[in-house]
Amino acid sequence: MKNTLIYASLLLALLAPSCTNLDEEVFTEIIADEYYQDKKTVIAALTRPYEHGHWCGWDGDRWLLQELTADNFVWTQKGKHGYDGGDWIRLHGHQWTPEDSHIYGGWIGPYQGIGQCNVVLEDLQKLDYAQLGMEESEKAQHIAEMRTLRAWFYLFLIDFFRTVPIVTDTETITGQSSPQEVFAFIETELRESIPDLPKNGRAGRFDQGGAAALLVRLYLNSEVWTGTARYDECAQVATGIINGEYGTYSIDPDYRGPFRSGVDGYRSPENILEFPHALNIYEFSWMYNAMMHYQSRYSLDNDRGSWNGVHLTPSRDLEGNLYDFKLGMPYETFSDDDLRKQPFRTTSANGDYEGFFLIGQQYYFNSAQGYGFDSTRVVNGTEEYNGEPLTYVDQVGRFSEGPSGLAQGSRVNTGEENSGVRFIKFPWLPLSQNRFHTNSATEIRLAEVYYALAECRYREGDVPGAAELLDAVRKRNFPEDTWPQHSYTANPASLTDDEFVDELSREFLGERHRRTDLIRWGRFGDAWWDKAADGKDMTVFPIPSRALNANPLLEGNQAN
């Protein structure tokens, strides 16, 4: 027995190392330390923060914070749908709290992107590009791209929260910096990056034009963000962009051009940064889901469901009369001859279409001819108008309930399934023609630079200079015969503050600009549809409670 025990102990001692090995074996993913192998893996890592950036800009909370807190868009409650915990009522009525999940989204979305840029930056700096078969210049470009993209993420944060942590590594938990420090950080990052960036780079990647345009955004809002106006620098960079110092861009002659970039291989010369899409691969899906009706797929020829959520704020009251708010009423701020105001319809089988809105009676797609609508087949509603024609109206109210319904008024919570004009500036082209989800998300276009420069001119009192710049873009929106009525150059007196704010609304409708523009123009606290004037300054979002809870170094900002 003694021997047996000895043998057993020996056996155990021999087996012990292999019997106690608990290293993890990974199959489907890659252990981080073993990730970078070649150019392919570098590019795949470099593009991950961009992919996140698209989500950050065009999927949900950031868009909602910019547009639903402003005067152009609303997510009404439509009967049993869309109460959503009162979120939309609070965003529209400027009654949000630090607990609001969308405000948290405004925090976490950009910061996740910043974290990803930081990881890639740390990784890239350690890599020997030559060994991976790449040039050192590529390394410099990649690093500059990550710094620029990171600055773009910081622009969300300074705009939403002002005092935010500047984090540039992957280890340190950091407290807040002042708005001035954040501003300076963004400015330095962009200025230092521009030389290493290419001119007119790939779609979906930052280049010199993109970085310079971010400087324009930064300087244009400097007064609000830091208390110091920097319109001169704004104008200087904007002029440089327009003059081609950062790459070659031009205003698209067609009002649809910047938004149909990507379709059939078209790339609009106006788009400085656009995020490309491809059906089944990378889709513009949130925008479709948030705005389209459940039945939209029948008129737009696709197979997607949607949420019937966001639409334009109404221009008309329950009697059909125009409201007299100074802000909002976006549909009716377009003049009737504005090409953009036309109802959306496809006009050929080649991907041509017109109009930026869905309004009135909806019809089935004309699949026989491959474009347009089949006026014999009415699309019906499924909720309040179940079995009855679906007709979008520029009003919000419980029309389906008759007088007792209308007595509830026109409010965020009194919508119906057909409430509101639907926004289709980003065109949903027919699936059957393989054009669905092929248009890019237009992040920065030259028009923005024109308008920024115009604003600088206007603010310094150079109204003709501003008018000229604005007209250079606006001309494409009108038929030649009526253009003279609309030209600011021809009618300089018409270009007032109010007009400028309306013109910003028309030009950048739904492009995630509106809240920032209203704040810069001092209009964010004003009244509009179903929203009273703010009792206090609501131009800064509070630091979200979840972020405060997660980071002990954080303190609330002025809005907390």
Next chain:
Amino acid sequence: MFYKNQNKFMKISSSREFIIFCMKITVFQLALALSFSGISLAHDSKAQGVLTTKITLETGQTSLRSALQQLENAGNVKFVYSSRIVPVETQVSVHSSGEELQDVLTNLLSPYGIGYEVIDDQIVLMKEPGMIPVRRTDTSRHAERGSPRTVPGMALMQQTITGKVTDAESGEILPGVSVTVKGTTTGVSTDMEGNYSISVPDPAANPVLVFSFLGYTSQEVPVGTETVINVSLKQDVAALEQVVVVGYGTTERRNLTSAVTTVESKDFIPGAHNSPLQMIKGKVAGVSVSNPAAADPNRGTDIQVRGASSIEAGNGPLIIIDGVPGGNLNNVAQQDIASITVLRDGSAAAIYGSRAANGVILVTTKSGKAGDVSVTYDSYIEHDVVAAKPDILSPEEFLEHGIDRDLGARTNWYDQLIRKNNFGQNHYLAVSGGSENTIFRISGNFRDKTAIDIASERQEYGIRANFQQKALDGLLEFDGNFTYRFAGEEYTNYGVFQQAVKLNPTIPIFDPESPTGYSKIEGYDVYNPVQNLLERENGADQTYSIADFNVKLNLLENLNTELKLARQSQDELRREYYTSKSEESIDNDRTGRARLENEKWVDWTLEWIGNYFTTIDKHDIRVMGGYSYQEFNNRAFWAENADFPTDAVGYDDLGGGLWNNEEGRLGMDSWRSKEKTIAFFGRLNYSFDDTWLFMGSLRYEGNSKFGAENKWGLFPAASAAWRLSKLPAFENSAVVNDLKLRLSYGETGRSGFSRYISLARYQGWGRWQNDEGEWIQVYGPANNPNRDLHWERQKSYNVGVDFSLFDNKVGGSVDAFLRKGKDVIAEYDVPVPPYLHDKLFTNVGTTSSRGVELNLNWNAVNTGDFSYTTNIVATYTKSKLDAFSNDEFTRGYMDRRSLPSPGNPGFAQRLEDGVEIGSFYGYKYAGVDEDGNILIWKGGQEGTERILATEAGSETDRTYLGNGSPKYELSWGNTLTYKDFDLSVFFHGRFDYDILNLYQMYYGLTAEPNVNLLKDAFTRNAHIKSGKVITDYFLESGDYFKLDNLTLGWSPTIQSPWLKNLRVYATVRNLFTITKYSGLDPTTVAISGLEPGIGDLNVYPITRNYSLGVQVTF
């Protein structure tokens, strides 16, 4: 393919045919059973009757041997004797005309000094040894019937007696049995083979051997002239002496020092079950067995031991089948299970370390017995009927209230989804037997069930074989289990039952104008539920197998070592096909969509343990130590395609579809993962004089999932018990037969979360264009790696009392426990950056649960013909989150269970520091305003200001409203027998909890437009005109008490050379429920886990189940 199913469904098309079909099966089963019985039911073969048998026999002069043979025939008895004692050649004669056998025998044998005794239906002839007749407690009185005459004992010198001790019932050998010579200090123990050898000092003095073993009735055997004495020990009648499987071994129930409950197969809840765990529902205090869709044959049962304590690391117990941890109960036929043991407290479970914190369930399957080959046939048929339907508006009422248009039809959607002629059958056959060295058992079963809904089906068959083989004279023992099981599962969609409630009841099901033949129902989250279920195939083929092989080396009588190698696997082939007539095909303009997914799980187990035991005087010591290695492998792939040329091929020709041809479509994926657990463990059991009992154990376990520096953990446990009944005060007590106080402490862990969480990984995310403009998959950090991730640790304290009173008529136990969860793993908000994701999977928080458990049995009446036994199992449990924070993370709460669209009313529950798990969080209802809008109390304080819920309600107005976790669970079992009949009546209830009735919220308010509503919308809730918000108005008491099971059985006594046993029984489950809950049935609401008490909208029908079964042993 769906046509195939439809045919199955249509096979029995009317209820009349169905009844005839059932009758045929029943008659067949009965006939089969009875044909083996010989219909000799009336004969009573009880032992005491033998001696009074009237004998009519005339032998004439013959040998005693022949006379006995003739008596055997005449009296239908059997004599056992040794010709060394009985003078068989002596000439005798028997003349008997109707005298009783005992008188005949006395007359015949007493002249030769031969006495007799009836033992187990045999008459044993023996030397009348002077003073001491053979005594056995149950038959001794018969021995005195003889007229013993003292004759001198044979004068032999010192003699060695050998023999083997076995269990009288199972025939299993009994090692460690104490064998002593009465009145002396001479004693030995049986070895691992149950053999003993003892020297009897003075055979002439008529020595008596005393065989004693814990849990068995002691037996005294006079040596007489025998040199080989084999003894079968009978187990003590009281339940306390039951042998209980514990981790890595067994112990006697009376020696337990911790809270362990075993339910034997004879005590299982009878009837047709969809999961074996249903058989112990309500049988084990502290164990909550529930299933919100109990009638779905493909849904597993939820089981929770002593409440929920974990946030992310799983709350399900560790299942161990025949010693292999991590088993899958789907692989076991319910008839194959011999017992289910639950290790409730931490000290018992700690031997299983990191996976044991939620309790351990040990399933032991039946094994063969040496001796005659035994054949068992066990089968039942079953049928479900709907027990309760949602009380919705009829089409007329729907129209009367003007909810929506009249579309012409009068459709009862719910009834359309019900398969009235559902039917289940389960046939099981087992063969077992063996010799001294070889034991085997093979069983097979077939089960087929068409469920209460028109889609669910399950068909399974499996075999299980086990063997035990001894070699080298018992030095080596081999045993193993091999199982293979196939299950074909067809799934339903619980969502259709929500549709059945809310759909306009005037919509026709079928529309001849529609290309599909079904009515097209347009709108948000509505669809034709009949079409949904019939125009698709959604199921899986499951293949399960277990092979385990053990070698045991008996080094010494009291030292052995055992090596176990086991492989368990599950291979799942998921099949989905949506026909060209399915709604998704129409909506997406596709002709069919097919998907196949194959996922495999393969677990390997290697265990090596050693056992040593010894008895020194009154000290009994047992030591066990071992090593365990387990690995768990998972891999899968799936592929899908759509746009098939025909519905005829579907997933059997995935390449035939056009859908995947389009650029950008992929339609496939695969993944693989692996996890390892390694452990060293040991246990010491010590008992002194059967009075003081002690157990200590230690497990050192590592798991690959944890952070590099935190892979290993130590799990100690200790428990002790004091048998108070050994105190002089209780000696010869008429009241107390056994009384034991137990105390225990144990540490266990949890690791039931995903793999690779502690590791920094890169994974593929979405797509982006590369420098060449091609779409590539981007790669980035997959997770917030947590290198510090370590065990979720639980400390458990238990104090308990086991008692057996009033001549063992009353028995039971009471336990009180406290469980403290520490380093509880949860996803916690972390600052981003430096973290990349806003949640980190980390050890944060503490939980606690406490409770009291009572188990009480009373053998109330036991007369010859009638007996009544009643049993109460009662549990009180309360679990709370002590803290959701630590030094680094300080949030203190987390919201749970976001209620669904439409409307998204928000989160229904909140977990917060110091708050009970399952607490509802929302507004306090304060009536309605004049327009019927729901008002709430501002600040959540009753008596303050009433404000409008939807417009003014804010975060600060929310408060705690109630709790969804039942505090009390009670079951009451009653068994009555009368002659050959037995009746069991089983009640079950849960108390002191709330249910958030989502039906009332979503379909009980008139504000919900265009959907059919509960009648309550216009009665009970008529005053509310506004939409739903989470308030206590929708909270209802979930308390219920139901007659859960009623079984009537008939077990006729059968005298037949072949048939050993016959039992026919009928069971009804879910007879009636006493409750105030206005939903379908409180048992349809999940009560386990972290979000208990939320009455879902997708409720599978609650049924009453009828089954009829027969069990025959040959």
